[in-house]
């Protein structure tokens with residue numbers, strides 16, 4: 001295994017090939033993090049060192065109610081309708097503000113919860129030769145390893161996990177390890193019923209028919225991750241689970257009594273304290289999208305700890321591992337003119353693929369869901385489009401419009417007789433308008449470029465289309481009328497006896513045409529952008 005030097009630079013700038021070699025050496029042991037701890041290490045290998053101080057406050061000991069994850073008691077849900085209404089209200093508030101809540105009296109007996117946690121411990125603490133049989137990185141109905149994305153993820157975490165695919169295809173008993181086979185199947189059945197109830201409550205919380213989320217198959221797929229976080233000799237240097245949001249509809253998590261799970265709430269890491277008999281429920285990215293951001297999928301993480309092992313089992317409601325062409329997008333019933341769709345439609349395999357290939361190491365874990373955000377798709381398109389506002393070509397077009405229009409006015413206004421001809425006055429007025437318009441847009445381009453972002457929205461682009469087309473039409477009309485007069489008077493009738501002045505009229509008209517040409521290019525680009533958006 002790798003050296004355990006604490007040289008920070010060495011850790012941060014560890015060469016890729018060195019890191020890969022050390023990851024491979026670790027993976028080849030097939031013993032996971034537990035194997036390192038069993039071997040008695042006192043410093044963690046450098047592949048696990050990264051925990052950078054983040055900018056978020058850690059508030060675990062604040063008792064203020066604003067910092068306490070809501071606990072919802074489902075006890076009397078079937079007793080009377082008013083109690084169910086109260087529960088829906090609590091769930092709604094928690095899903096909207098936290099994206100996290102704990103539930104008690106949920107119907108899964110304490111002995112089942114205990115047996116499930118014991119089952120996870122039994123699996124990870126069984127004879128290592130038997131456990132190794134399940135160690136793999138190939139997709140199987142049941143598999144175990146340490147860090148599922150060991151080679152693709154930039155950060156290696158202090159935990160081992162097993163994965164079990166539970167629905168729609170129920171695993172064959174012989175595919176499951178004997179030490180936790182029965183309890184896994186029993187627990188998953190009970191979580192499926194509970195998940196279905198939770199989806200009913202969440203549907204009602206969205207103001208929809210209680211079967212809405214079930215009817216769109218949010219509870220068809222279920223898979224579980226059993227996590228084992230061994231005690232860590234240097235917990236401040238690593239994490240048990242890095243900051244992430246769950247890519248599913250909802251997650252039902254069972255944790256033991258150790259603690260370490262934290263949720264990011266209002267830029268503060270808040271502990272999700274273990275509550276005896278409780279289950280933690282959190283909203284996943286898919287539900288954030290289909291609720292059009294009414295519910296939020298919050299970032300969370302798990303700290304490493306000198307005390308351990310900590311175990312947890314997370315059940316995810318999603319068909320991520322099964323082919324499906326069903327698409328999801330913001331629920332129509334929730335949309336209105338004031339609340340337009342914030343995301344485009346997606347299929348679950350498409351999202352999962354995108355997540356694996358693009359989001360795993362993204363700077364912001366949020367960036368994956370953002371890839372479906374209509375607002376951002378639009379803004380990115382604008383940024384990439386040559387000639388769009390906020391791009392260099394956009395600025396060049398505005399500057400040329402401005403300069404040609406200014407040149408046209410300067411040339412015309414310095415003659416002594418332009419005011420005798422209405423067409424020439426009209427040219428000056430329309431070029432004046434062009435100057436003001438292109439100057440304002442050039443300022444906007446500069447601002448957008450300096451801030452490295454596009455300040456545009458579809459509404460602004462519509463405004464620019466109208467502005468560009470109006471100024472382009474006026475410039476063309478003014479340039480054509482003035483050109484007609486210039487040709488008629490000073491060429492056909494041979495009336496131009498004022499020497500230089502004739503040339504100035506001609507130059508002014510020529511510059512007006514050039515300004516129109518430049519404006520017409522940008523008005524076509526704007527029109528194209530609007531049509532595309």
Ligand SMILES: O=C(O)CCC(=O)C(=O)O
Nearest residue numbers: 225227255261302312314
């Ligand atoms: O172990 C925990 O408490 C949380 C695990 C988790 O967030 C996950 O598996 O997505």
Ligand SMILES: [Fe+2]
Nearest residue numbers: 244245246300
């Ligand atoms: Fe999670």
